[in-house]
Amino acid sequence: MTTAHHLGLIDVMRTREFPSERVHSGTGVSGPGYHTALLVGDDAHGEDEADRVGRRAQCLAEHDALLTLLALRWGEPQALSLWSAQERMAAGEAIAEPWAEPVAGCEYLQLWRTGDRWVAVALYPGDHGAGCELGVIVTAVDPP
Numbered sequence: 001m002t003t004a005h006h007l008g009l010i011d012v013m014r015t016r017e018f019p020s021e022r023v024h025s026g027t028g029v030s031g032p033g034y035h036t037a038l039l040v041g042d043d044a045h046g047e048d049e050a051d052r053v054g055r056r057a058q059c060l061a062e063h064d065a066l067l068t069l070l071a072l073r074w075g076e077p078q079a080l081s082l083w084s085a086q087e088r089m090a091a092g093e094a095i096a097e098p099w100a101e102p103v104a105g106c107e108y109l110q111l112w113r114t115g116d117r118w119v120a121v122a123l124y125p126g127d128h129g130a131g132c133e134l135g136v137i138v139t140a141v142d143p144p
Helices: 003-015 049-074 083-090 100-105
Strands: 029-031 034-040 078-081 108-114 117-125 132-139
Touching: 003 034, 003 049, 003 117, 003 132, 034 049, 049 108, 049 117, 049 132, 083 100, 100 117
Parallel strands: none
Antiparallel strands: 029 034, 034 132, 078 108, 108 117, 117 132
């Protein structure tokens, strides 16, 4: 997907109603009060190290381009550290969806408040060493 596709998907997620129960879509998961999507996945199975490094560089470039364009729309994002939520999760506290996955897998999020919804861009480390994944959350649920 291109950055234009990412922006279009975010726009659809911002205007779409939230379902009453958790459902999977072609790009992610939606549930009461949220939509999530994986914009760039880590498909590094069978690739050599150079290919994985190249895919990571491409993922990081897409992340930076998306943040730049969203900042032009809504201003500079809040960088939300997830450290304290990770500590609480490790101590057994349940973190509300859609925040549990990014709390478990990210160090921080870039976050905007747009009307009555939050838009968060998450950069996850990939499963294969040098990989990475780029995700987005649109939610009415306040961050942890």
